[in-house]
Amino acid sequence: MRDRPLVPLKAAVRKTTLAVDVVVLSPRHDALAVLLVRAPAGARERWTLPWDGPLPDEALEDAAARIASSTLGAAPAFFEQVGAFADTRRHPGDADVSIGIAALIPTGVETSLDDAEWFPLNELPAVAPRHRLVVDRAAAMVRQRVDQSPLAFRLLPQNFTLSELQSVYELLLGRRLHKASFRRALQASYLVEPTDEWRSEGRGRPAQLFRYSPKKRRGARRGVRFDLFSD
Amino acid sequence: MRDRPLVPLKAAVRKTTLAVDVVVLSPRHDALAVLLVRAPAGARERWTLPWDGPLPDEALEDAAARIASSTLGAAPAFFEQVGAFADTRRHPGDADVSIGIAALIPTGVETSLDDAEWFPLNELPAVAPRHRLVVDRAAAMVRQRVDQSPLAFRLLPQNFTLSELQSVYELLLGRRLHKASFRRALQASYLVEPTDEWRSEGRGRPAQLFRYSPKKRRGARRGVRFDLFSD
DNA sequence: TGACTTTGGTGACGAATTGTTACTAATTCG
DNA sequence: CGAATTAGTAACAATTCGTCACCAAAGTCA
Numbered sequence: 001m002r003d004r005p006l007v008p009l010k011a012a013v014r015k016t017t018l019a020v021d022v023v024v025l026s027p028r029h030d031a032l033a034v035l036l037v038r039a040p041a042g043a044r045e046r047w048t049l050p051w052d053g054p055l056p057d058e059a060l061e062d063a064a065a066r067i068a069s070s071t072l073g074a075a076p077a078f079f080e081q082v083g084a085f086a087d088t089r090r091h092p093g094d095a096d097v098s099i100g101i102a103a104l105i106p107t108g109v110e111t112s113l114d115d116a117e118w119f120p121l122n123e124l125p126a127v128a129p130r131h132r133l134v135v136d137r138a139a140a141m142v143r144q145r146v147d148q149s150p151l152a153f154r155l156l157p158q159n160f161t162l163s164e165l166q167s168v169y170e171l172l173l174g175r176r177l178h179k180a181s182f183r184r185a186l187q188a189s190y191l192v193e194p195t196d197e198w199r200s201e202g203r204g205r206p207a208q209l210f211r212y213s214p215k216k217r218r219g220a221r222r223g224v225r226f227d228l229f230s231d
Numbered sequence: 232m233r234d235r236p237l238v239p240l241k242a243a244v245r246k247t248t249l250a251v252d253v254v255v256l257s258p259r260h261d262a263l264a265v266l267l268v269r270a271p272a273g274a275r276e277r278w279t280l281p282w283d284g285p286l287p288d289e290a291l292e293d294a295a296a297r298i299a300s301s302t303l304g305a306a307p308a309f310f311e312q313v314g315a316f317a318d319t320r321r322h323p324g325d326a327d328v329s330i331g332i333a334a335l336i337p338t339g340v341e342t343s344l345d346d347a348e349w350f351p352l353n354e355l356p357a358v359a360p361r362h363r364l365v366v367d368r369a370a371a372m373v374r375q376r377v378d379q380s381p382l383a384f385r386l387l388p389q390n391f392t393l394s395e396l397q398s399v400y401e402l403l404l405g406r407r408l409h410k411a412s413f414r415r416a417l418q419a420s421y422l423v424e425p426t427d428e429w430r431s432e433g434r435g436r437p438a439q440l441f442r443y444s445p446k447k448r449r450g451a452r453r454g455v456r457f458d459l460f461s462d
Numbered sequence: 463t464g465a466c467t468t469t470g471g472t473g474a475c476g477a478a479t480t481g482t483t484a485c486t487a488a489t490t491c492g
Numbered sequence: 493c494g495a496a497t498t499a500g501t502a503a504c505a506a507t508t509c510g511t512c513a514c515c516a517a518a519g520t521c522a
């Protein structure tokens with residue numbers, strides 16, 4: 001404790017190369033898919049995440065919006081930071097540090113993609129190791145936060161059926177849910193409100209459309225939960 | 232959709248100044264406290280978070296360990312990223328981007344602090360606006376993740392009493408918990424195991440010491456919880 | 463010594479929540 | 493029309509949770 005190295009003295013910033021790597025996620029064909037862009041000729045991998053350096057004085061979420069828009073044609077409505085990555089894994093632009101940002105796009109948003117394509121998360125092509133890490137962490141983050149944050153609602157259009165909502169949860173959680181329990185829990189949470197629209201989707205009874213509309217939370221403070229640990 | 236600006240073309244990294252800002256947290260005097268270091272003469276605020284630029288090829292957590300060690304004399308055992316911050320709030324070293332990293336120190340760890348001091352979170356002195364944001368986000372992160380991650384156990388020594396554990400939870404959650412419920416939930420989680428030590432703390436019955444020792448989780452997959460939304 | 467206080471620890475009961483089964487409703491298909 | 497398909501719910505059983513009541517083992521103090 002006494003003979004510690006006296007290093008601190010002067011903190012100092014150094015110049016670093018920084019990239020914002022955007023993980024655009026959307027349910028496509030019954031799987032969670034990520035948007036990749038075709039890499040320029042000569043790159044080691046054929047596909048990369050949309051990325052760029054932030055412009056001077058540009059906030060990170062603004063950079064993510066700009067980057068996502070440029071490949072998607074429209075700005076996603078929802079972003080969330082995944083983390084900063086500075087290990088030695090290779091980045092396609094050799095950035096020292098990557099900021100990973102997840103963007104969520106609802107189902108059904110048709111996109112005119114020139115040089116980009118949706119890939120289901122379990123059928124990813126080869127991407128740079130840094131990008132692979134960012135994608136994996138983004139997916140893990142979304143799956144882990146799905147019941148603390150209205151992420152699932154960001155993967156659906158404004159109006160949706162309860163079956164669609166349940167499907168998104170099943171997609172994210174990777175397991176089937178029980179219909180009655182799901183609806184009872186949703187009801188009790190006051191997170192959605194019914195619209196007066198109904199949708200007939202081929203066979204079967206038409207479903208009522210709902211919208212996300214969180215009400216004042218009733219302050220029912222519950223006890224501590226030890227069963228939610230993920231590590 | 233058709234006439235979108237054709238900006239993407241060439242992604243490129245630019246040089247940026249980067250800082251790692253470390254939020255060292257520990258329960259001190261029945262409150263969650265953060266470690267601040269005295270700022271060099273001439274700085275606008277008298278106190279700052281421990282911070283520095285990362286060394287070339289240094290991983291962010293390694294940088295955080297180095298920075299925390301240099302003011303604390305020992306490396307914290309636990310780190311977690313808080314996020315990246317690039318808005319225009321002023322950083323003491325005028326870094327363009329800050330990576331906020333939380334470090335947790337157990338109670339009872341005595342530290343020989345020359346130029347540093349513990350401040351309870353609700354009695355913070357003036358710090359640079361960027362640092363204020365990082366501290367607030369770190370505290371919010373710890374409070375929010377306390378029941379998904381064994382954060383509370385990182386704020387206690389290896390061996391602890393159940394009352395101490397409950398106190399840490401009460402500190403983090405900001406409310407009293409019911410003893411019997413707390414212990415029943417803990418029991419059911421198989422997260423701790425008793426040691427054969429007991430501690431007599433002045434008056435009252437001695438308490439058994441426990442250690443954190445998470446067992447294989449029984450795969451009791453519960454339903455979706457809509458009551459944990461925080462926004 | 464022996465009440466009283468203080469802190470640790472647990473059993474048990476009613477209330478609330480959750481998992482499940484089974485049913486009804488509204489539509490398409492043949 | 494009846495079978496198939498999807499939506500939506502009532503109701504019951506099993507489990508979990510909040511609480512109260514109590515017992516245990518120490519220190520305090522007359």
